[in-house]
Amino acid sequence: MSGTPQQGRKPRSVALVGPYGSGKSTLFDALMEAAGAPIRRPADPRNRPMSTELRLGHCTYLGDAWSILDCPGSIEFAHEAAAALAVVDLAVLVCEPTPARAPTAAPMLKLLADLGVPHIVFVNRIDTLDGRVRDTMEALQAYTKPPLVLRQVPIRAANQITGYVDVVSERAYRYRKGQPSELIQLPSDMRDREQEARAALMEVLADRDDALMEKILEDVVPSTQEIYRDLHKDLAAGAVIEVLLGSAENANGVRRLWKALRHDTPDPRETAERRAIAANGPPLAQVFKTVYAGHTGKLSYARIWRGTIKDGAMLDGTRLGGIYRMPGSDAVKVAEAVEGELVALGRLDGIATAATISTGSAADALPFPAAPAPVYALAIATTDRKDDVKLSGALTKLTEEDPALSVVHDTDTGETVLRGQGEIHLNAVVERLSRNHGLKLTVAKPSVAYKETIRRAVQEHARLKRQTGGHGQFADVKLDIAPRARGEGFQFNDRIVGGAVPRQYIPAVGEAAEEAARKGPFGYPVVDISVTLVDGTFHTVDSSDMAFKSATRMAMTEGLAKADPVLLEPIDRVTISVPNDYTARAQRLLTGRRGQILGYAERPDWPGWDDVEALVPESELHDLIIELRSQTMGLGTYAHNFDHLAESK
Numbered sequence: 064m065s066g067t068p069q070q071g072r073k074p075r076s077v078a079l080v081g082p083y084g085s086g087k088s089t090l091f092d093a094l095m096e097a098a099g100a101p102i103r104r105p106a107d108p109r110n111r112p113m114s115t116e117l118r119l120g121h122c123t124y125l126g127d128a129w130s131i132l133d134c135p136g137s138i139e140f141a142h143e144a145a146a147a148l149a150v151v152d153l154a155v156l157v158c159e160p161t162p163a164r165a166p167t168a169a170p171m172l173k174l175l176a177d178l179g180v181p182h183i184v185f186v187n188r189i190d191t192l193d194g195r196v197r198d199t200m201e202a203l204q205a206y207t208k209p210p211l212v213l214r215q216v217p218i219r220a221a222n223q224i225t226g227y228v229d230v231v232s233e234r235a236y237r238y239r240k241g242q243p244s245e246l247i248q249l250p251s252d253m254r255d256r257e258q259e260a261r262a263a264l265m266e267v268l269a270d271r272d273d274a275l276m277e278k279i280l281e282d283v284v285p286s287t288q289e290i291y292r293d294l295h296k297d298l299a300a301g302a303v304i305e306v307l308l309g310s311a312e313n314a315n316g317v318r319r320l321w322k323a324l325r326h327d328t329p330d331p332r333e334t335a336e337r338r339a340i341a342a343n344g345p346p347l348a349q350v351f352k353t354v355y356a357g358h359t360g361k362l363s364y365a366r367i368w369r370g371t372i373k374d375g376a377m378l379d380g381t382r383l384g385g386i387y388r389m390p391g392s393d394a395v396k397v398a399e400a401v402e403g404e405l406v407a408l409g410r411l412d413g414i415a416t417a418a419t420i421s422t423g424s425a426a427d428a429l430p431f432p433a434a435p436a437p438v439y440a441l442a443i444a445t446t447d448r449k450d451d452v453k454l455s456g457a458l459t460k461l462t463e464e465d466p467a468l469s470v471v472h473d474t475d476t477g478e479t480v481l482r483g484q485g486e487i488h489l490n491a492v493v494e495r496l497s498r499n500h501g502l503k504l505t506v507a508k509p510s511v512a513y514k515e516t517i518r519r520a521v522q523e524h525a526r527l528k529r530q531t532g533g534h535g536q537f538a539d540v541k542l543d544i545a546p547r548a549r550g551e552g553f554q555f556n557d558r559i560v561g562g563a564v565p566r567q568y569i570p571a572v573g574e575a576a577e578e579a580a581r582k583g584p585f586g587y588p589v590v591d592i593s594v595t596l597v598d599g600t601f602h603t604v605d606s607s608d609m610a611f612k613s614a615t616r617m618a619m620t621e622g623l624a625k626a627d628p629v630l631l632e633p634i635d636r637v638t639i640s641v642p643n644d645y646t647a648r649a650q651r652l653l654t655g656r657r658g659q660i661l662g663y664a665e666r667p668d669w670p671g672w673d674d675v676e677a678l679v680p681e682s683e684l685h686d687l688i689i690e691l692r693s694q695t696m697g698l699g700t701y702a703h704n705f706d707h708l709a710e711s712k
């Protein structure tokens with residue numbers, strides 16, 4: 064048999080998630096390197112670019128096969144991490160050690176709990192911590208219900224963390240830069256602290272294990288095996304979160320993390336059960352990301368949920384053209400992929416991200432995170448109109464690759480508008496359009512779709528009379544132009560009696576009136592008016608549709624200008640969501656942008672967060688998200704919907 068997973072254990076998959084800049088990519092490289100699958104590293108680690116999309120890697124550690132996903136941490140790419148969480152067996156939440164930064168881990172802790180994804184915490188950059196790990200744990204605990212249990216007690220010398228004591232094995236290790244830690248004698252002054260941490264761990268485990276509880280009460284020392292078993296079980300159930308320490312940059316704590324992954328990552332079958340996927344049935348997979356890679360063409364990153372998928376198989380009517388793994392920095396082609404793996408599938412045209420695919424009959428769709436609502440927009444245009452077709456092709460691909468991006472052609476302003484998750488997200492999109500597709504673009508703040516209306520009814524008379532050579536043009540109309548209530552739109556009425564304007568010309572008058580309303584005295588579309596043709600005259604030879612249209616346009620232009628026109632500004636209903644420490648700040652932010660606060664309340668299902676509601680002019684929303692994030696450690700979000708048009712003062 065070919066490609067059987069080693070030693071009977073199925074390949075498992077893990078996602079590295081957590082706040083931006085916490086060291087996920089550095090840890091990814093360190094994990095791969097420790098498993099003998101080296102990754103090309105940036106020349107200067109301090110210049111490592113922020114991640115903007117998922118990175119997949121494959122390796123084997125002590126005989127087990129692994130798929131690892133490095134997720135971006137920035138809130139602007141949160142959708143990538145959410146997609147990863149839909150398909151992995153375990154998540155490693157990589158955080159910073161400073162207690163003050165704990166709130167940045169809160170949204171991910173909540174998401175993991177909501178989704179029921181088993182997770183462990185890796186407190187990274189431990190080389191920079193000058194406080195106590197206990198304080199970090201306490202700060203993190205405020206954002207999650209399951210108890211955090213410390214697996215490693217740090218050893219300190221001269222205010223530096225130099226190693227750790229493993230709380231279960233009770234062995235001590237000294238960190239060595241870039242190398243496996245060295246086993247050392249347990250320092251005598253560490254004994255108490257280690258015992259304390261061990262007792263805390265036992266207490267948590269005993270809560271869910273009566274036999275263990277009895278042993279503790281009777282002062283019987285439980286076996287290490289028992290502890291490992293309980294930990295694995297509780298972690299898979301989401302009942303405890305174990306906390307490991309390390310420094311990705313120095314490769315400290317990386318092998319210890321590997322051991323925890325080997326021990327505690329649920330089996331793919333357990334994950335499939337958690338996601339209610341039956342054990343029996345044809346091979347099944349789910350696409351969690353789509354990329355267009357230069358030479359390989361379209362690649363669909365997929366989780367194999369059941370069975371084995373072989374290259375060339377028919378998946379939902381499409382023939383699979385290549386299976387790829389990433390055992391290092393480059394992709395390699397393999398013949399098949401087995402349950403538990405994350406692989407890239409080639410040439411699945413017509414199959415989109417989120418699709419559940421099978422070699423059998425069409426499979427029921429598995430849940431997948433919905434695309435996030437846009438919070439930032441940019442208008443783009445080609446500098447050369449000849450590139451318009453190319454641009455639209457490129458945008459089709461980009462939106463297929465990135466569900467958090469959408470493109471709209473605004474019919475009011477005539478602009479092509481990119482909508483996404485923030486400045487960095489959309490700048491990355493523009494950068495890709497120019498770099499990968501060779502497009503020269505101009506980028507601007509999208510225009511606001513102002514409208515206008517009138518406040519006074521007028522009657523306007525216009526006559527077109529032209530004699531050019533033999534054949535002339537003649538039309539004469541009298542229009543009543545009147546305001547209508549907000550939202551009632553445009554209406555044309557005909558009140559002609561006795562054939563003052565022959566029936567055949569009346570539709571032309573209606574059309575011309577509506578056309579003329581597309582651009583009012585201020586240059587914007589005129590809404591909520593009625594135009595009534597009340598009288599007119601005609602000429603049997605010289606009148607025509609065209610003549611009546613011209614006369615109507617003249618009457619409209621003159622009439623609208625006299626009818627006390629006013630600019631209408633779109634007003635959105637905005638909900639800002641922030642941790643309640645920032646509620647007052649969010650309110651100030653909104654009032655500073657001409658917002659009218661409607662109120663605030665606790666955010667449903669988000670303990671410690673508030674929703675602030677307000678009516679805000681759309682023209683003030685463009686960079687709201689940027690200011691909001693900068694004032695709230697990147698945590699604040701907002702949603703908005705068009706509410707009404709208001710007369711501008």
Ligand SMILES: Nc1nc2c(ncn2[C@@H]2O[C@H](COP(=O)(O)OP(=O)(O)OP(=O)(O)O)[C@@H](O)[C@H]2O)c(=O)[nH]1
Pocket residue numbers: 081082083084085086087088089090108109110111112113114115134135136137187188189190191309310311312313
């Ligand atoms: N001192 C110290 N610095 C670290 C450690 N791990 C990572 N860094 C640095 O922290 C910075 C960010 O690291 P990344 O690995 O890019 O962080 P990330 O979590 O992938 O960031 P995003 O992809 O933007 O979410 C880099 O400059 C790293 O060199 C560590 O253990 N100690």
Ligand SMILES: [Mg+2]
Pocket residue numbers: 087088089112113114133134135136
């Ligand atoms: Mg990264």
